[in-house]
Amino acid sequence: MRYSESRKLETRHRVLKVAARALRKEGPEKIGVVEVMRAAGLTHGGFYAHFKSKDALLAETVDQIFAESAERLRRIVDGLPPRHALATYIDSYVSARHRDDASGGCPIVALSSDLPRQSKKFQERFNEGVKLLIDTLAKWIADTGTGNSQRLASSVLSAMVGAVAMARAVTDPTLSDELLEAARTSIKTRLGVNDVQLAKARA
Amino acid sequence: MRYSESRKLETRHRVLKVAARALRKEGPEKIGVVEVMRAAGLTHGGFYAHFKSKDALLAETVDQIFAESAERLRRIVDGLPPRHALATYIDSYVSARHRDDASGGCPIVALSSDLPRQSKKFQERFNEGVKLLIDTLAKWIADTGTGNSQRLASSVLSAMVGAVAMARAVTDPTLSDELLEAARTSIKTRLGVNDVQLAKARA
DNA sequence: TGTACATCAGTGAACGCGCGTTCACTGATGTAC
DNA sequence: TGTACATCAGTGAACGCGCGTTCACTGATGTAC
Numbered sequence: 001m002r003y004s005e006s007r008k009l010e011t012r013h014r015v016l017k018v019a020a021r022a023l024r025k026e027g028p029e030k031i032g033v034v035e036v037m038r039a040a041g042l043t044h045g046g047f048y049a050h051f052k053s054k055d056a057l058l059a060e061t062v063d064q065i066f067a068e069s070a071e072r073l074r075r076i077v078d079g080l081p082p083r084h085a086l087a088t089y090i091d092s093y094v095s096a097r098h099r100d101d102a103s104g105g106c107p108i109v110a111l112s113s114d115l116p117r118q119s120k121k122f123q124e125r126f127n128e129g130v131k132l133l134i135d136t137l138a139k140w141i142a143d144t145g146t147g148n149s150q151r152l153a154s155s156v157l158s159a160m161v162g163a164v165a166m167a168r169a170v171t172d173p174t175l176s177d178e179l180l181e182a183a184r185t186s187i188k189t190r191l192g193v194n195d196v197q198l199a200k201a202r203a
Numbered sequence: 204m205r206y207s208e209s210r211k212l213e214t215r216h217r218v219l220k221v222a223a224r225a226l227r228k229e230g231p232e233k234i235g236v237v238e239v240m241r242a243a244g245l246t247h248g249g250f251y252a253h254f255k256s257k258d259a260l261l262a263e264t265v266d267q268i269f270a271e272s273a274e275r276l277r278r279i280v281d282g283l284p285p286r287h288a289l290a291t292y293i294d295s296y297v298s299a300r301h302r303d304d305a306s307g308g309c310p311i312v313a314l315s316s317d318l319p320r321q322s323k324k325f326q327e328r329f330n331e332g333v334k335l336l337i338d339t340l341a342k343w344i345a346d347t348g349t350g351n352s353q354r355l356a357s358s359v360l361s362a363m364v365g366a367v368a369m370a371r372a373v374t375d376p377t378l379s380d381e382l383l384e385a386a387r388t389s390i391k392t393r394l395g396v397n398d399v400q401l402a403k404a405r406a
Numbered sequence: 407t408g409t410a411c412a413t414c415a416g417t418g419a420a421c422g423c424g425c426g427t428t429c430a431c432t433g434a435t436g437t438a439c
Numbered sequence: 440t441g442t443a444c445a446t447c448a449g450t451g452a453a454c455g456c457g458c459g460t461t462c463a464c465t466g467a468t469g470t471a472c
Contacts, residue, residue: 007415008414008415011415011416026320027232027316027317027320029230029232029233030232030320032457032458032459033458033459033460034457034458034459042415042416042417043416043417043418044417044418044458044459044460045416045417045418045419045460045461045462046415046416046417047416047459047460048460048461049414049415049416050415053459053460054458054459054460102319108368108369108372109316110316111316111372112315112316112368112369112371112372113230113312113313113314113315113316113317113368114230114316114317115371115372116305116371116372117229117230117233123374124374126372126373126374127372127373127374127375127378130369130372130373130378131375131378134378150381151381151384151385152385154369154378154381154382154385154386155362155366155382155385155386155388155389157365157369158362158365158366158368158369158370158382158385158386159358159361159362159365159366159386159389160365161365161368161369162360162361162362162363162364162365162366162368163358163361163362163365165311165315165316165361165364165365165368166311166315166333166357166360166361166364167361168315168318168319169311169314169315169318169319169329169330169333170329170330170333171326171327171329171330172330172334175330175333175334175337175357178353178354178357179357179358179361181354182354182355182357182358182361183357183358183361183362185358186358186362186393190389190393210448211447211448214448214449235424235425235426236425236426236427237424237425237426245448245449245450246449246450246451247425247426247427247450247451248427248428248429248449248450248451248452249448249449249450250426250427250449251427251428252447252448252449253448256426256427257425257426257427
């Protein structure tokens with residue numbers, strides 16, 4: 001059954017969107033071609049009309065995830081001045097909601113442990129995504145007038161990543177909440193945005 | 204071939220030590236029974252004389268890793284006063300050496316992404332290990348006279364974990380070093396131990 | 407406008423490999439006498 | 440002290456399942472005339 005021109009691209013995009021969630025939820029080893037294709041409403045045989053291999057899919061999925069994350073970030077802070085943007089982003093990142101939504105969350109938290117074991121392509125695209133995110137944060141930080149914004153952005157982001165990663169890893173709910181709360185406060189204090197009146201998150 | 208009484212325990216311990224490295228290096232999905240047994244100088248069939256299943260091995264390996272880490276921590280800071288202990292631990296943790304030695308490093312960094320997908324036993328033991336580590340840090344912090352040491356310990360540890368995790372995940376070496384350096388400085392500053400004259404790490 | 411043919415996204419059975427697990431067997435050591 | 444027997448850690452072949460990949464086939468749509 002041959003379909004219209006654009007249909008192949010739509011299908012491909014649908015597969016990538018499904019894969020983006022599955023990759024964060026199940027990790028690069030457990031995510032399966034059969035399962036992803038079924039979730040996209042197809043059978044597994046057709047997979048190879050779109051991707052050279054599972055590894056190729058994974059590498060492209062990394063781009064997809066970072067693109068989705070960047071888009072979400074844009075939506076959340078849209079129109080806010082730098083200090084509000086920072087505070088809002090930190091609050092939405094270091095949150096119980098983010099902790100509980102791995103499949104829709106930040107790829108750095110979901111995939112960092114797996115990275116050293118992935119293909120070069122996968123790692124490179126991941127690296128690009130991370131750099132872009134750091135740059136975005138650094139720009140906001142620079143706009144608030146704090147010195148050495150790149151360094152600050154790096155260490156702030158890594159603290160955010162660590163907090164959500166640990167909050168997910170720990171089974172004790174009290175400890176998990178405490179981890180988030182402590183990290184959120186300390187990061188915002190460090191950036192001098194702990195006093196910012198929050199705009200409602202628009203995620 | 205039946206061997207002496209203690210030999211079984213020795214073998215079991217050898218397997219656990221091998222598994223402890225392999226688990227951190229390869230992750231819970233890629234680590235293999237055949238490979239671990241071979242590295243311990245045995246054939247795979249004998250595995251089930253020691254462990255009920257691969258999952259059972261993984262759960263016990265978590266304990267093994269946290270025990271090794273705790274032992275190493277003790278060795279590193281042995282005899283140092285609290286502020287020196289803190290500074291030394293942070294320096295050895297948030298370091299290029301730790302980043303480059305996943306198989307001998309902190310299990311939180313190596314395994315956090317995989318945790319939500321592991322067995323209950325695995326998660327519980329992991330949780331215990333994390334708690335113990337936070338308590339140790341909290342004790343040192345309390346001894347330096349800083350308030351709310353539990354909270355501070357949580358957020359400091361999560362920042363350390365995030366820094367090493369990201370430094371490992373990123374392919375760009377400059378960015379990786381920068382991440383470590385920025386995190387290390389900021390964490391030590393926050394704890395007021397950035398000025399501490401370092402004892403030589405004895406790891 | 408209508409007809410014949412070509413294309414190729416998608417189907418579903420089958421293949422092959424890796425890996426966790428099982429099992430019959432071995433033989434060194436411990437125990438009973 | 441010496442002999443016969445029992446034990447069971449460890450061996451290695453085999454099994455079975457899941458999963459990535461292949462492949463012959465289908466049939467809706469695009470193109471040529």
